[in-house]
Amino acid sequence: MNTLTEYLWFETKKQRELVRLTPQVAAVVHKSGIQEGMVLVSAMHITAGVFVNDNEAGLFEDIWQWLEKVAPSNPHYRHHQTGEDNGDAHLKSLLVHHQVVVPISQGKLDLGPWQEIFYAEFDGCRKKRVVLKVMGQ
C-alpha cells in the first residue's frame, strides 16, 4: 500500500466562493502513482465545505441561494458572542459536508461524466487549506 499527502492552499478574494478542484486532485493522484484506491479530499476548516456536483454557472447561483435560505446569515447566532461573525458558515459546512472520497481506478479519478470536485468557501479572504490523502496500490 502507498499513500501520498498534499495540501492545497486557498485565499479567496470573496467571502464566499466555489473553487473547482478536479484538475488539482487529478494531478496529485497522478503524482502518487497509485492505480487502485481512493483519495480523501477534506477541508481543514470548520467554515468551508467540499462537495461533488456539476460545473455549471447557473447551478452555482442556485446553490448559493439555497445555502443562504437553509443556513442563513444572521447577526444573532450565539457563536457571535465570541467575537466571530460567521455562524452561518459553520452551518453551511455541516449542510454540504466538508469532505468527499473519490475512487481511483486505473490510475485516474473514477468520477461520473458530469461530476466535478468543488471547494466551497463560506468565510474567505484568508488562507485556508484542503488536505488530500491518496491511499492505494
Place this chain on the structure above:
Amino acid sequence: MNTLTEYLWFETKKQRELVRLTPQVAAVVHKSGIQEGMVLVSAMHITAGVFVNDNEAGLFEDIWQWLEKVAPSNPHYRHHQTGEDNGDAHLKSLLVHHQVVVPISQGKLDLGPWQEIFYAEFDGCRKKRVVLKVMGQ
C-alpha cells in the same frame, strides 16, 4: 492490500425512488475476499444520493416529504436556463450527500442492527451508476 471495483446500474421507473443496496454491496464485499477494510459506495451522478438509514416504508415517505420541503422543485432555478429541469435534484444530492463508506470487519459489512444502504434517485427514468470500491486485506 487488495481492491475490487464494481459498478451497479440503475434505471428507475419513477423519477424519484429509493433503492435498497445492502444485499448487492454485501455480495461485492464477499466476492472481494477482503476481511478487514472499507467499501466506498458512491453515486456517479450529480442528481442522486447514497445514504444509510432505516428500511421502513413510513420513514421513506417522511424522507421524501422532507427533501421536497428543504430542497423543493421549482421551475425558476437558474440551472434550468441550460434546458435542464432538475435543479432540485442537484440540491437534494448535496443535502443527503452522494456517498457513504462502510467498514468491513471479519469479511462482512460492519453495519449497526438497523442500518441499510440506499441509493436515492432524484432524477430517474434513465441509466445511472453507483461505483463500489472495496479496499483492504
Place this chain on the structure above:
Amino acid sequence: MNTLTEYLWFETKKQRELVRLTPQVAAVVHKSGIQEGMVLVSAMHITAGVFVNDNEAGLFEDIWQWLEKVAPSNPHYRHHQTGEDNGDAHLKSLLVHHQVVVPISQGKLDLGPWQEIFYAEFDGCRKKRVVLKVMGQ
C-alpha cells in the same frame, strides 16, 4: 497494510447531546501504530450523526436550534405509525451525515487547527455505538 477496529459506546443522559470524540479517536489511532492512512468514524445507528466542527458552546446552541428548524420534531411523521417517536432524529442524521473520514499523517489525526470530531446523539438515553476503522501503514 494494517487495520484496527474499535467500538465506542455511548449512553447519553439527555435525548439530544453532542459528545466530543477527538481524544478517543486520537487514542485509537495511536494504539493502531498506523503512521499514514485514514480513520473512518461512523455512527452505527440511524438516529445519530458524526461531524467535524468547532468546539464552542455558543455554536452548539446554534447547531441544535438549526437542526430543529431544518428537521423539526413533529408528532405526525409517518414513521411514528410503527410506534416510534423519533422521525426527526432520522432526518437530523441525514442532514449532518453519520460519518467522517479523518486522515492520519505521521501517526496523528491530520485535522485543521479548530477541527474537532463530534458524535451527535439525536435519540439518546440508551446504549449506542460508533465504529472506528483505522486503515494504513
